[in-house]
Amino acid sequence: MTANTQQLENEPADQIVAWLRARLPASWEVALTSRAELAGVSDGRVDAAIDIRGSNGTYTTVVVEIKQAFGPRDVERFQASQGRILRTLTAHIPRMVFAPWLSERTQGLLRADGINYLDLTGNAFVRLENPTVYIETTGAKRDPAPLARGKARVQGPKAGRLIRTLVDVRPPYGVRDLAAAAHLTAGYVSRLLDALDDSALIKRSPKGRVDDVDVPNLLKRWTDSYDVFRTNKATTYLAPAGATHALRQLPSVESRVAVTGSFAAVRLAPVAAPALLTLYSDNATALAGELGLVPADEGANVAVLRPYDPVVWERTTTDAGTAFVTPSQVALDCLTGNGRMPAEGEAVLQWMLAHEELWRLQTLPRDDVATSS
Numbered sequence: 001m002t003a004n005t006q007q008l009e010n011e012p013a014d015q016i017v018a019w020l021r022a023r024l025p026a027s028w029e030v031a032l033t034s035r036a037e038l039a040g041v042s043d044g045r046v047d048a049a050i051d052i053r054g055s056n057g058t059y060t061t062v063v064v065e066i067k068q069a070f071g072p073r074d075v076e077r078f079q080a081s082q083g084r085i086l087r088t089l090t091a092h093i094p095r096m097v098f099a100p101w102l103s104e105r106t107q108g109l110l111r112a113d114g115i116n117y118l119d120l121t122g123n124a125f126v127r128l129e130n131p132t133v134y135i136e137t138t139g140a141k142r143d144p145a146p147l148a149r150g151k152a153r154v155q156g157p158k159a160g161r162l163i164r165t166l167v168d169v170r171p172p173y174g175v176r177d178l179a180a181a182a183h184l185t186a187g188y189v190s191r192l193l194d195a196l197d198d199s200a201l202i203k204r205s206p207k208g209r210v211d212d213v214d215v216p217n218l219l220k221r222w223t224d225s226y227d228v229f230r231t232n233k234a235t236t237y238l239a240p241a242g243a244t245h246a247l248r249q250l251p252s253v254e255s256r257v258a259v260t261g262s263f264a265a266v267r268l269a270p271v272a273a274p275a276l277l278t279l280y281s282d283n284a285t286a287l288a289g290e291l292g293l294v295p296a297d298e299g300a301n302v303a304v305l306r307p308y309d310p311v312v313w314e315r316t317t318t319d320a321g322t323a324f325v326t327p328s329q330v331a332l333d334c335l336t337g338n339g340r341m342p343a344e345g346e347a348v349l350q351w352m353l354a355h356e357e358l359w360r361l362q363t364l365p366r367d368d369v370a371t372s373s
Helices: 003-023 072-080 082-089 104-112 157-168 175-182 186-198 215-222 243-252 262-268 284-291 327-335 341-354
Strands: 029-032 048-053 059-066 095-099 116-119 124-128 133-137 202-204 210-213 233-238 257-260 277-281 302-306 317-319 322-324
Touching: 003 029, 003 048, 003 059, 003 095, 072 104, 072 186, 104 116, 104 124, 157 175, 157 186, 157 210, 157 215, 157 327, 175 186, 186 202, 215 327, 215 341, 233 284, 243 257, 243 277, 243 284, 243 322, 257 262, 257 327, 262 277, 262 327, 262 341, 277 284, 284 302, 327 341
Parallel strands: 059 095, 095 116, 257 322, 277 302
Antiparallel strands: 029 048, 048 059, 116 124, 124 133, 202 210, 233 302, 257 277, 317 322
Protein backbone atom coordinates (compact mmCIF):
# COMPACT_ATOMS: atom_id res chain seq x y z
CA MET A 1 0.00 0.00 0.00
CA THR A 2 1.49 3.34 -0.97
CA ALA A 3 1.76 6.31 1.36
CA ASN A 4 -0.76 8.27 -0.75
CA THR A 5 -3.27 5.42 -0.63
CA GLN A 6 -2.84 5.10 3.13
CA GLN A 7 -3.52 8.81 3.52
CA LEU A 8 -6.72 8.54 1.45
CA GLU A 9 -7.93 5.60 3.50
CA ASN A 10 -7.18 7.15 6.90
CA GLU A 11 -9.69 9.95 6.31
CA PRO A 12 -12.68 7.62 5.67
CA ALA A 13 -11.61 5.48 8.63
CA ASP A 14 -11.66 8.59 10.84
CA GLN A 15 -15.11 9.46 9.45
CA ILE A 16 -16.41 6.02 10.40
CA VAL A 17 -15.01 6.38 13.91
CA ALA A 18 -16.66 9.80 14.31
CA TRP A 19 -19.98 8.49 12.96
CA LEU A 20 -20.00 5.58 15.40
CA ARG A 21 -19.01 7.75 18.36
CA ALA A 22 -21.94 10.07 17.66
CA ARG A 23 -24.40 7.15 17.82
CA LEU A 24 -23.02 4.94 20.59
CA PRO A 25 -23.16 5.70 24.34
CA ALA A 26 -20.68 8.32 25.49
CA SER A 27 -19.15 5.80 27.91
CA TRP A 28 -18.13 3.49 25.05
CA GLU A 29 -14.74 3.70 23.37
CA VAL A 30 -14.43 3.79 19.56
CA ALA A 31 -11.02 4.10 17.91
CA LEU A 32 -8.86 2.80 15.11
CA THR A 33 -7.37 -0.46 16.32
CA SER A 34 -4.16 -0.49 18.28
CA ARG A 35 -3.89 -4.26 18.01
CA ALA A 36 -0.71 -4.74 16.02
CA GLU A 37 -1.26 -8.47 15.96
CA LEU A 38 -4.56 -8.18 14.03
CA ALA A 39 -3.98 -10.25 10.91
CA GLY A 40 -4.32 -8.41 7.64
CA VAL A 41 -4.13 -4.84 8.95
CA SER A 42 -0.41 -4.39 9.32
CA ASP A 43 0.43 -5.81 5.89
CA GLY A 44 -2.27 -3.86 4.01
CA ARG A 45 -4.59 -6.76 3.15
CA VAL A 46 -7.47 -4.89 4.79
CA ASP A 47 -7.96 -1.13 4.70
CA ALA A 48 -8.73 -0.36 8.34
CA ALA A 49 -10.00 -1.84 11.59
CA ILE A 50 -11.98 -0.17 14.36
CA ASP A 51 -12.15 -1.22 18.02
CA ILE A 52 -15.49 -0.79 19.82
CA ARG A 53 -15.45 -1.28 23.59
CA GLY A 54 -18.63 -1.23 25.66
CA SER A 55 -18.96 0.22 29.17
CA ASN A 56 -18.98 -3.31 30.62
CA GLY A 57 -15.58 -4.09 29.13
CA THR A 58 -16.73 -6.20 26.20
CA TYR A 59 -15.18 -5.25 22.89
CA THR A 60 -14.98 -6.22 19.25
CA THR A 61 -12.98 -5.16 16.23
CA VAL A 62 -14.66 -4.32 12.92
CA VAL A 63 -12.59 -4.85 9.76
CA VAL A 64 -13.35 -2.15 7.17
CA GLU A 65 -13.06 -2.30 3.40
CA ILE A 66 -12.95 1.22 1.93
CA LYS A 67 -14.17 1.57 -1.67
CA GLN A 68 -14.39 4.49 -4.08
CA ALA A 69 -17.43 2.81 -5.66
CA PHE A 70 -19.32 -0.32 -4.67
CA GLY A 71 -22.33 -1.80 -6.46
CA PRO A 72 -24.44 -4.96 -6.34
CA ARG A 73 -22.08 -6.98 -8.51
CA ASP A 74 -19.21 -5.94 -6.24
CA VAL A 75 -20.90 -7.73 -3.32
CA GLU A 76 -20.52 -11.02 -5.13
CA ARG A 77 -16.92 -10.26 -6.07
CA PHE A 78 -16.18 -9.14 -2.52
CA GLN A 79 -17.40 -12.41 -1.11
CA ALA A 80 -15.55 -14.45 -3.71
CA SER A 81 -12.16 -12.72 -3.47
CA GLN A 82 -11.41 -10.22 -0.72
CA GLY A 83 -14.17 -11.62 1.46
CA ARG A 84 -12.57 -15.07 1.32
CA ILE A 85 -9.19 -13.59 2.36
CA LEU A 86 -10.79 -11.72 5.26
CA ARG A 87 -12.66 -14.80 6.48
CA THR A 88 -9.38 -16.73 6.48
CA LEU A 89 -7.43 -14.05 8.31
CA THR A 90 -10.07 -12.78 10.71
CA ALA A 91 -12.83 -15.36 10.81
CA HIS A 92 -14.26 -14.09 14.12
CA ILE A 93 -14.19 -10.40 13.23
CA PRO A 94 -17.24 -8.57 11.76
CA ARG A 95 -16.77 -6.76 8.47
CA MET A 96 -17.90 -3.41 7.11
CA VAL A 97 -17.95 -1.86 3.64
CA PHE A 98 -17.56 1.91 3.41
CA ALA A 99 -18.18 3.83 0.17
CA PRO A 100 -19.36 7.29 -0.93
CA TRP A 101 -22.79 5.88 -1.78
CA LEU A 102 -24.49 2.47 -1.72
CA SER A 103 -27.66 1.72 -3.68
CA GLU A 104 -30.69 0.09 -2.05
CA ARG A 105 -29.96 -3.11 -3.96
CA THR A 106 -26.35 -3.12 -2.75
CA GLN A 107 -27.49 -2.52 0.82
CA GLY A 108 -29.91 -5.44 0.64
CA LEU A 109 -27.26 -7.81 -0.67
CA LEU A 110 -24.76 -6.75 2.01
CA ARG A 111 -27.36 -7.26 4.77
CA ALA A 112 -28.23 -10.68 3.38
CA ASP A 113 -24.56 -11.66 3.60
CA GLY A 114 -24.19 -10.32 7.14
CA ILE A 115 -21.88 -7.47 6.13
CA ASN A 116 -22.13 -4.09 7.86
CA TYR A 117 -22.03 -0.97 5.72
CA LEU A 118 -21.90 2.82 5.82
CA ASP A 119 -21.85 5.46 3.11
CA LEU A 120 -21.26 9.19 3.13
CA THR A 121 -24.96 9.99 2.64
CA GLY A 122 -25.97 8.14 5.83
CA ASN A 123 -27.09 4.76 4.52
CA ALA A 124 -25.89 2.46 7.30
CA PHE A 125 -26.37 -0.97 8.81
CA VAL A 126 -24.28 -2.00 11.82
CA ARG A 127 -25.13 -5.15 13.74
CA LEU A 128 -22.68 -6.51 16.32
CA GLU A 129 -23.11 -9.20 18.94
CA ASN A 130 -20.58 -8.32 21.62
CA PRO A 131 -21.02 -5.58 22.61
CA THR A 132 -24.58 -5.58 21.32
CA VAL A 133 -25.09 -2.92 18.64
CA TYR A 134 -27.87 -2.39 16.12
CA ILE A 135 -27.90 0.76 14.01
CA GLU A 136 -29.81 1.24 10.76
CA THR A 137 -30.19 4.63 9.09
CA THR A 138 -31.34 5.83 5.68
CA GLY A 139 -29.47 8.24 3.44
CA ALA A 140 -29.73 9.14 -0.23
CA LYS A 141 -31.70 6.80 -2.48
CA ARG A 142 -29.97 8.16 -5.57
CA ASP A 143 -26.27 8.62 -6.15
CA PRO A 144 -25.52 12.31 -5.47
CA ALA A 145 -22.44 12.15 -7.71
CA PRO A 146 -23.08 9.55 -10.43
CA LEU A 147 -20.21 8.66 -12.69
CA ALA A 148 -20.66 8.83 -16.47
CA ARG A 149 -20.29 5.21 -17.47
CA GLY A 150 -21.65 5.17 -21.00
CA LYS A 151 -24.38 2.67 -20.12
CA ALA A 152 -28.08 2.84 -20.82
CA ARG A 153 -30.40 4.01 -18.06
CA VAL A 154 -33.01 1.63 -16.73
CA GLN A 155 -35.93 3.86 -17.65
CA GLY A 156 -38.23 4.57 -20.56
CA PRO A 157 -40.32 2.37 -22.87
CA LYS A 158 -37.31 0.67 -24.49
CA ALA A 159 -35.94 -0.43 -21.14
CA GLY A 160 -39.39 -1.67 -20.11
CA ARG A 161 -39.69 -3.67 -23.31
CA LEU A 162 -36.36 -5.37 -22.76
CA ILE A 163 -37.10 -6.07 -19.09
CA ARG A 164 -40.41 -7.66 -20.03
CA THR A 165 -38.57 -9.93 -22.49
CA LEU A 166 -35.91 -10.88 -19.93
CA VAL A 167 -38.58 -11.74 -17.38
CA ASP A 168 -41.01 -13.51 -19.71
CA VAL A 169 -38.48 -15.82 -21.41
CA ARG A 170 -36.09 -18.27 -19.82
CA PRO A 171 -32.39 -17.69 -20.59
CA PRO A 172 -29.91 -18.37 -22.05
CA TYR A 173 -29.97 -15.97 -24.98
CA GLY A 174 -27.59 -13.61 -26.71
CA VAL A 175 -27.68 -9.89 -27.36
CA ARG A 176 -28.77 -10.08 -31.00
CA ASP A 177 -31.56 -12.56 -30.30
CA LEU A 178 -32.83 -10.38 -27.47
CA ALA A 179 -32.68 -7.30 -29.65
CA ALA A 180 -34.70 -9.00 -32.38
CA ALA A 181 -37.33 -10.30 -29.94
CA ALA A 182 -37.76 -6.90 -28.26
CA HIS A 183 -37.53 -4.86 -31.49
CA LEU A 184 -34.49 -2.92 -30.26
CA THR A 185 -31.01 -2.30 -31.57
CA ALA A 186 -28.25 -4.64 -30.46
CA GLY A 187 -26.14 -1.70 -29.27
CA TYR A 188 -28.86 -0.44 -26.94
CA VAL A 189 -29.54 -3.94 -25.60
CA SER A 190 -25.84 -4.48 -24.92
CA ARG A 191 -25.56 -1.22 -22.97
CA LEU A 192 -28.65 -1.91 -20.89
CA LEU A 193 -27.50 -5.45 -20.15
CA ASP A 194 -24.23 -3.98 -18.88
CA ALA A 195 -26.18 -1.79 -16.45
CA LEU A 196 -28.35 -4.70 -15.28
CA ASP A 197 -25.30 -6.91 -14.84
CA ASP A 198 -23.61 -4.24 -12.71
CA SER A 199 -26.72 -4.27 -10.50
CA ALA A 200 -26.55 -8.08 -10.20
CA LEU A 201 -30.02 -8.37 -11.74
CA ILE A 202 -28.80 -10.70 -14.48
CA LYS A 203 -25.81 -13.01 -14.88
CA ARG A 204 -23.84 -13.11 -18.11
CA SER A 205 -21.31 -15.49 -19.57
CA PRO A 206 -17.79 -14.26 -20.45
CA LYS A 207 -19.03 -13.82 -24.02
CA GLY A 208 -21.96 -11.64 -22.97
CA ARG A 209 -24.82 -14.17 -23.17
CA VAL A 210 -27.52 -13.83 -20.51
CA ASP A 211 -27.50 -16.99 -18.39
CA ASP A 212 -29.76 -16.04 -15.49
CA VAL A 213 -32.34 -13.39 -14.56
CA ASP A 214 -33.37 -12.30 -11.06
CA VAL A 215 -37.06 -12.00 -11.93
CA PRO A 216 -38.53 -10.34 -8.80
CA ASN A 217 -35.70 -7.88 -8.27
CA LEU A 218 -35.53 -6.98 -11.96
CA LEU A 219 -39.24 -6.10 -11.95
CA LYS A 220 -38.79 -4.14 -8.74
CA ARG A 221 -35.86 -2.27 -10.29
CA TRP A 222 -38.15 -1.26 -13.16
CA THR A 223 -40.66 0.14 -10.66
CA ASP A 224 -38.08 2.81 -9.74
CA SER A 225 -38.97 4.64 -12.96
CA TYR A 226 -42.43 3.22 -13.75
CA ASP A 227 -45.85 4.06 -12.32
CA VAL A 228 -48.94 2.35 -13.67
CA PHE A 229 -51.12 5.47 -13.46
CA ARG A 230 -48.46 7.98 -14.59
CA THR A 231 -46.31 6.16 -17.12
CA ASN A 232 -49.50 5.12 -18.89
CA LYS A 233 -52.05 7.88 -19.62
CA ALA A 234 -54.84 7.10 -17.16
CA THR A 235 -58.48 8.17 -17.39
CA THR A 236 -60.86 7.30 -14.56
CA TYR A 237 -64.54 6.44 -14.81
CA LEU A 238 -67.49 5.26 -12.80
CA ALA A 239 -69.23 2.07 -13.89
CA PRO A 240 -72.79 2.67 -12.58
CA ALA A 241 -73.52 -1.05 -12.23
CA GLY A 242 -70.13 -1.76 -10.62
CA ALA A 243 -66.66 -2.78 -11.76
CA THR A 244 -67.49 -6.49 -11.85
CA HIS A 245 -70.40 -5.83 -14.20
CA ALA A 246 -68.12 -3.83 -16.49
CA LEU A 247 -65.65 -6.72 -16.50
CA ARG A 248 -68.39 -9.12 -17.62
CA GLN A 249 -69.19 -6.82 -20.55
CA LEU A 250 -65.66 -6.87 -21.99
CA PRO A 251 -66.16 -9.89 -24.34
CA SER A 252 -68.80 -7.92 -26.21
CA VAL A 253 -66.84 -4.72 -26.90
CA GLU A 254 -65.11 -4.03 -30.22
CA SER A 255 -62.25 -1.98 -28.74
CA ARG A 256 -58.96 -3.72 -28.07
CA VAL A 257 -58.76 -4.11 -24.31
CA ALA A 258 -56.78 -6.12 -21.74
CA VAL A 259 -57.29 -6.37 -17.98
CA THR A 260 -54.48 -5.60 -15.54
CA GLY A 261 -54.29 -4.56 -11.89
CA SER A 262 -56.39 -6.06 -9.12
CA PHE A 263 -58.89 -7.94 -11.29
CA ALA A 264 -56.02 -9.65 -13.10
CA ALA A 265 -54.08 -10.32 -9.89
CA VAL A 266 -56.99 -12.01 -8.12
CA ARG A 267 -57.02 -14.77 -10.77
CA LEU A 268 -53.44 -15.70 -9.84
CA ALA A 269 -52.96 -14.86 -6.17
CA PRO A 270 -56.07 -13.63 -4.32
CA VAL A 271 -55.36 -11.09 -1.58
CA ALA A 272 -58.70 -9.31 -1.25
CA ALA A 273 -61.82 -8.67 -3.31
CA PRO A 274 -60.81 -6.29 -6.14
CA ALA A 275 -62.47 -2.90 -6.32
CA LEU A 276 -60.79 -0.97 -9.16
CA LEU A 277 -61.03 -2.40 -12.67
CA THR A 278 -57.88 -1.36 -14.55
CA LEU A 279 -57.90 -1.78 -18.33
CA TYR A 280 -55.48 -1.15 -21.17
CA SER A 281 -57.09 0.36 -24.26
CA ASP A 282 -55.89 2.37 -27.24
CA ASN A 283 -59.01 4.55 -27.09
CA ALA A 284 -60.42 5.27 -23.65
CA THR A 285 -63.30 7.36 -24.98
CA ALA A 286 -64.52 4.65 -27.34
CA LEU A 287 -64.24 1.95 -24.68
CA ALA A 288 -66.08 4.10 -22.15
CA GLY A 289 -68.90 4.55 -24.62
CA GLU A 290 -69.18 0.80 -25.21
CA LEU A 291 -69.23 0.03 -21.49
CA GLY A 292 -71.46 2.95 -20.47
CA LEU A 293 -68.82 4.46 -18.20
CA VAL A 294 -69.19 7.94 -16.72
CA PRO A 295 -66.07 10.17 -16.36
CA ALA A 296 -65.23 10.57 -12.68
CA ASP A 297 -62.34 12.06 -10.73
CA GLU A 298 -63.67 10.87 -7.36
CA GLY A 299 -65.37 7.58 -6.59
CA ALA A 300 -64.06 5.99 -9.79
CA ASN A 301 -64.13 2.20 -10.03
CA VAL A 302 -62.63 1.86 -13.53
CA ALA A 303 -59.28 3.17 -14.80
CA VAL A 304 -58.51 3.02 -18.52
CA LEU A 305 -54.83 3.20 -19.49
CA ARG A 306 -53.36 4.15 -22.84
CA PRO A 307 -50.28 1.88 -22.98
CA TYR A 308 -46.83 3.39 -22.55
CA ASP A 309 -45.57 0.82 -25.07
CA PRO A 310 -47.13 -1.90 -27.27
CA VAL A 311 -45.35 -4.52 -25.12
CA VAL A 312 -48.40 -4.58 -22.83
CA TRP A 313 -50.29 -6.43 -25.58
CA GLU A 314 -47.66 -9.15 -25.87
CA ARG A 315 -48.30 -12.59 -24.37
CA THR A 316 -51.81 -11.76 -23.13
CA THR A 317 -54.12 -14.65 -22.27
CA THR A 318 -57.85 -14.93 -22.94
CA ASP A 319 -60.36 -16.30 -20.43
CA ALA A 320 -64.01 -16.57 -21.46
CA GLY A 321 -63.49 -13.95 -24.15
CA THR A 322 -61.67 -11.44 -21.93
CA ALA A 323 -57.97 -10.67 -22.45
CA PHE A 324 -55.63 -10.40 -19.44
CA VAL A 325 -52.08 -9.05 -19.56
CA THR A 326 -49.22 -11.43 -18.81
CA PRO A 327 -48.35 -12.03 -15.10
CA SER A 328 -45.16 -9.95 -15.31
CA GLN A 329 -47.19 -6.91 -16.41
CA VAL A 330 -49.79 -7.60 -13.71
CA ALA A 331 -47.07 -7.69 -11.05
CA LEU A 332 -45.44 -4.51 -12.36
CA ASP A 333 -48.72 -2.60 -12.51
CA CYS A 334 -49.85 -3.70 -9.05
CA LEU A 335 -46.50 -2.99 -7.40
CA THR A 336 -46.75 0.64 -8.54
CA GLY A 337 -50.45 1.07 -7.87
CA ASN A 338 -52.31 2.42 -4.87
CA GLY A 339 -54.26 0.99 -1.94
CA ARG A 340 -53.91 -2.78 -1.74
CA MET A 341 -52.30 -3.04 -5.16
CA PRO A 342 -48.65 -3.26 -3.97
CA ALA A 343 -49.57 -6.19 -1.71
CA GLU A 344 -51.32 -7.82 -4.66
CA GLY A 345 -48.19 -7.27 -6.75
CA GLU A 346 -46.05 -9.02 -4.14
CA ALA A 347 -48.49 -11.94 -4.08
CA VAL A 348 -48.34 -12.21 -7.88
CA LEU A 349 -44.53 -12.24 -7.74
CA GLN A 350 -44.65 -15.14 -5.30
CA TRP A 351 -47.09 -16.96 -7.57
CA MET A 352 -44.79 -16.38 -10.53
CA LEU A 353 -41.81 -17.87 -8.70
CA ALA A 354 -43.84 -20.94 -7.70
CA HIS A 355 -45.46 -21.51 -11.11
CA GLU A 356 -42.84 -20.47 -13.64
CA GLU A 357 -43.82 -23.28 -16.00
CA LEU A 358 -47.29 -21.73 -16.40
CA TRP A 359 -46.25 -18.30 -17.66
CA ARG A 360 -42.60 -18.21 -18.76
CA LEU A 361 -41.60 -19.04 -22.32
CA GLN A 362 -38.85 -21.61 -22.88
CA THR A 363 -37.34 -19.80 -25.85
CA LEU A 364 -37.45 -16.34 -27.37
CA PRO A 365 -40.30 -15.80 -29.83
CA ARG A 366 -39.08 -15.74 -33.44
CA ASP A 367 -39.79 -12.50 -35.22
CA ASP A 368 -38.34 -11.35 -38.51
CA VAL A 369 -39.46 -7.74 -38.05
CA ALA A 370 -36.54 -5.29 -38.34
CA THR A 371 -35.34 -3.85 -35.04
CA SER A 372 -35.65 -0.19 -34.20
CA SER A 373 -34.01 2.09 -31.69
